[in-house]
Amino acid sequence: MLFIRTRFPEIRFEHICEVCGKTEMLTPQEAFDAGWDYPPHIGDFGIISPRTCKECSMLDTAWAKLVLEHKMPSELTAEQRETIQRISDEPKTILAGIDPIEF
Numbered sequence: 800m801l802f803i804r805t806r807f808p809e810i811r812f813e814h815i816c817e818v819c820g821k822t823e824m825l826t827p828q829e830a831f832d833a834g835w836d837y838p839p840h841i842g843d844f845g846i847i848s849p850r851t852c853k854e855c856s857m858l859d860t861a862w863a864k865l866v867l868e869h870k871m872p873s874e875l876t877a878e879q880r881e882t883i884q885r886i887s888d889e890p891k892t893i894l895a896g897i898d899p900i901e902f
């Protein structure tokens with residue numbers, strides 16, 4: 800979501816590594832500096848692409864299964880299908896728990 804970068808660059812939101820399950824509340828810049836592949840610096844909210852921490856490989860992501868291995872959604876694991884749903888519903892799925900007054 801563009802507003803996170805342009806209007807609220809300091810907002811912390813939940814970063815969820817889809818491979819190892821690690822979560823961290825970070826600003827976009829903190830996440831980038833910590834090696835996360837995550838929008839808004841890498842990819843866009845709501846568009847399927849890797850959502851990984853610095854430890855994990857993009858080759859293990861739902862994106863890689865669909866785009867690089869040409870799998871059908873029905874061939875993915877339940878966790879990978881959940882990831883796709885979560886990405887599709889961004890940013891509300893990662894902003895949950897943030898006080899709306901901050902906006």
Ligand SMILES: [Zn+2]
Pocket residue numbers: 816817818819820821851852853854855
């Ligand atoms: Zn990870």
